[in-house]
Amino acid sequence: MAKGERAASVLRASMRASEDRLRHVYEAVGCGLLVRDASGTIIFANEQAARILGMPAERLVGTENASGIRRYAEDGTELTRTEFASHVARTENRALRDVRTRLVRADGAEIWVRVDSVPVPDASGALEYVVTSFFEVTERMRAEERLGLRVRQQAAVAELGRQALAANDLDALFAETVRTVNSLLGAEACRIIQHSPSERRLSLRAGTRLAPGSAPEWIPDDATGSQAGYTVAQAIDVISNDLAAEKRFAVYGPIVAAGFRSTATVIIPGHDRPFGVLASMSRVTEFSPDDVVFMRAVANILGEAIERLAAMQRVRANEARLRTVVEHLPLELMVYDANGRVTLITGRRIPGRTPFPPAIGDSIFDINKRNPDGLNRIVRALRGEEVHEEVRSGEQVIDLRHQPVLSADGAVTEVVSLALDVTDRAKAQVELARKEAFVRSIFDSVDTHIAVLDRAGVIVDANQHWLGDVRSGEADMKDATIGDDYLAFLRSGDTEESREAAAGIEAVLERTRPGFSFEFPLDRDHGRRWYQLSVQPLRAPDGGVVIGHRDITERRRVEEALEHQALHDMVTDLPNRTLLRDRLRQAILAARRRNTQVALLFIDLDRFKELNDTFGHQAGDVILREVGERFVDAVRASDTVARLGGDEFAVLIPLAADRDEAVMVARRVLASLQEPFIVEGESAFIEASIGIVLCPEHGEDVQTLMRRADVAMYAAKRAGTGMQVYEQDKDLHSPSAIGLAGDLRHSVERGELVLHYQPIVDLAQGRCVGVEALCRWQHPIRGLIQPAMFIPLAEENGFIRQIGLWTMQEAMRVLSGASGAAVPIMSVNLSMRNLRGTDLAGNLAEMTERTGADPRRLKIEITETAMMADAEHTFAVLGELQRMGFRLSIDDFGTGYSSLAYLQRLPVDDIKVDRSFVLNMLKNSSDEAIVRSTIELAHNLGLRAIAEGVEDKPTLDRLRELGCDLAQGYFMGRPMPLLQLGEWLQSSPWGGPLALR
DSSP, rough: OHHHHHHHHHHHHHHHHHHHHHHHHHHOOOOOEEEEETTTOEEEOHHHHHHHHTTTTHHTOSSSSSSEEEEEEETBBBBGGGSHHHHHHHHHOOEEEEEEEEEEEETSOOOEEEEEEEEEOTTSEEEEEEEEEEEEEEHHHHHHHHHHHHHHHHHHHHHHHHHHHSSSSSHHHHHHHHHHHHHHHOOOOEEEEEEHHHHHHHEEEEEOOSSSSSSOOOOOEEEEEEEHHHHHHHHHHHESSOOGGGGGOOOOOOHHHOOEEEEEEEOOOSSSOEEEEEEESSOOOOOOHHHHHHHHHHHHHHHHHHHHHHHHHHHHHHHHHHHHHHHHSSSEEEETTSSSSSEEEEEEOTTTTSSOOOTTOOBHHHTTOOOOHHHHHHHHHTTTTTTTEEEETEEEEEEEEEEEEOOOTTTEHHHHHHEEEEEHHHHHHHHHHHHHHHHHHHHSSSSSSEEEEOOOOOOEEEEEHHHHHHHTOOOOOOOOOTTTTHHHHHHHHHHHHHHHHHHHHHHHHTTTTTTEEEEEEETTTEEEEEEEEEEEEOOTOOOOOOEEEEEEEHHHHHHHHHHHHHHTTTTOOOHHHHHHHHHHHHHHOOOOOTTOOEEEEEEEEEEEEHHHHHOOHHHHHHHHHHHHHHHHHHSSSSSEEEETTTEEEEEEEEEEEEEEHHHHHHHHHHHHHSOOEEETTEEEEEEEEEEEEEESSSSSHHHHHHHHHHHHHHHHHHSSEEEEEEGGGGOOTSSHHHHHHHTTTTTTHHHTEEEEEEEEEEETEEEEEEEEEEEEEEEEETTOOOOOHHHHHHHHHTHHHHHHHHHHHHHHHHHSSGGGGGGEEEEEEHHHHHHHSHHHHHHHHHHHHHOOOOGGEEEEEEEEEHHHHHHHHHHHHHOOOOOOOOOOEEEEESSOOHHHHHHHHOOSSSEEOOOOOOOHTTTTTHHHHHHHHHHHHHHHHEEEEEEEOOOOOHHHHHHHHTTEEEETTTTTTBBBOOHHHHHHHHHSOOSSSSOOO
């Protein structure tokens, strides 16, 4: 018993071991394995089966079928329980192999399996088990599906291509395309969207609406407005399988609202820009790159169809346009083949021609059988010759053309024949030729050298005046004829003006400058010639210019001579006042730019008028010319010497370093006059007074500088210093002088005028015989002012008359008082205004009566110039004064223009030699000669000679030698107040006045 139990135990252990080994084998098989008993209940399920079916093996065992799993056949129909492979194998006791089934598990996963179900009988042959094994073949089935889809897609693409080649209606082709894409991609919607860049929008051209019955949607044409817009903007294919998370563009709202989850878009190409976009949308399916490849192939087919239809439309439009043009042209058009048969006829009939049109198929030879010339043209054309002739028939002119059309091997296939009535054109050509001849005759008749230049500056035409000079060689034009480069001719002239003319013509040719007129010189082998050039643009498509060229050499010479005369002095040929002003203006501008100075010298020749009157105007002109030459030699080449008129000259120094340089130039000018001038064999000496101004120190404009130079010149003349730099206090028109003139008018009433007295010495006795009363102004602010400063102001504003009367009255008051008892004779200067006064004698008579002065002790001095201003009036006034007892004297003799006849009539006692001659008489023999002549003249007229301006003993001694009677000057005594005069009379060797004479 125990032995039997042990045996049973061993058997059971062996069976468990065998069962375990069998289980391990089942697990290692790699496929799902289900074992059912004869009733169909699962009694064994391996782990692989549990994994494939998506539930634990424990839940499978004890059930007939796995619950929650739905099964579908390959054609997609759902299987019932009786159709399961395991059920068929059990009930029909037959094996089922390689059954492909799609399972949808409880968790929603979808898989494909290949199933084998085999019945297993027991020893008696009855069914004991059904073994079902299955493998997962999901990837293989999907690959087969994709392959099948690609095959169907390729077939669809081929079919669409065939339809596209035959399509004449794009909308029908688009509708078929949408249906095909939808069916092959398993998508719910497909659209063809057209791009309109001019309107900046995308429009639905064909395809599924997002909602049934809705109108086409308008989509903004920008990269952020929609997926279609983004596709066009980026020119790329776009797949979006998660629209909710899309960031590249703004998802179109209605798409999301309709429940679409995935989209794919590709560009439909167009002729010169994208036509639009092919779009597919799905709520379930995700789009793959393979799907995009298919869509791109479809889009390319659509693009080719679009381009083909557009090209066909363009061809049809061109054909229609060409036919319209040809039918409206005033010509006959006919085409005939190589056999002479008419194949095309169109156009208008030309009156007078062969009856037209012939019928298609007519023989061109028969039509022209009575026209040998026409037959000749046809034969030549059929031999391959291009025939073009104008045929005249009465007044009618026909332009005939026969144009052969050749095959690839050069054979004539057909001939295009054109006939055009050109009668009007022929008449117009005749009229044009007549007008051209008329214009040409005018062109050749113009008394100017005219030429036409092309855009390169080459002469392409010229009139007869131009060409005549070229042929004769009489002018410089011989260097430039038709075909020559006129610009090169001008540049060869070697003058700045001719090069400027060339540049101007070049600018007109380039349309950067309008026409112009220009005068320029050319330096040729035989001298310089001047030309007037007129340049006008040629109003022609090819451009060019018309030039008028006139030789104006003689006119220029005359103009230059006239200009020279207008700007130069006729006597000296020096620049005149006008040219000086212009050069001064330019010098001022240049000095401003360079920050330098300009100097101007005004020169007045002293005593030139005396020489001019003595030797005559012809001799005076000779002197003026020599003076000008000396001045030119004394200055630099950059300086300007000008004659202002009369005896006045000027020197402009445009580059004056400073005042010292201007003074140095003035000294050189004065030094140039030291040598005598030889006039009619006699030596004559001339001196000068020079006024100097500097710019900008004394002024910054022409008028101011010239006026102040004149002021400085007269200041130099009054001072006798030879030269004077402008000083404002000597300028009668300066603000200071104007203010001083205002004060001067109140000087008499304020008692500011005083008299100083200068002794007059008898040279023979060596004793003082009188004094000259000289007016001084004791200004309350400026102090003692000398006559040189205020007398010119008084003469300018007319106050000199009041000063003269005050001086005479003050002199009488002094003479009648105790302080004037020691003065034998007192001289007083009266001005021209006093002399011209209406009642000078009456005023003086009233003064003598009021003061008690003795007229015999008063000598009235009047300048030579004042006496001669109105000679007859002067004689009357002086005669009356002489009868009253006053002594009379001619002051500043030698500076005026008195004649011997006038001098003999004047009731004067003395002649005063002007100090300007006395000052330099020892250095200048001419001055000494004038002094000697004046002394002799005085003595010959029975008058005494008085020399003023004696400043040294040698001059005094020489005056004694010359027989001069009286003298005054700084050597004997300066002008002094009355009290100081008394002391001088007591202490000076010249004191001790003589008795009244």
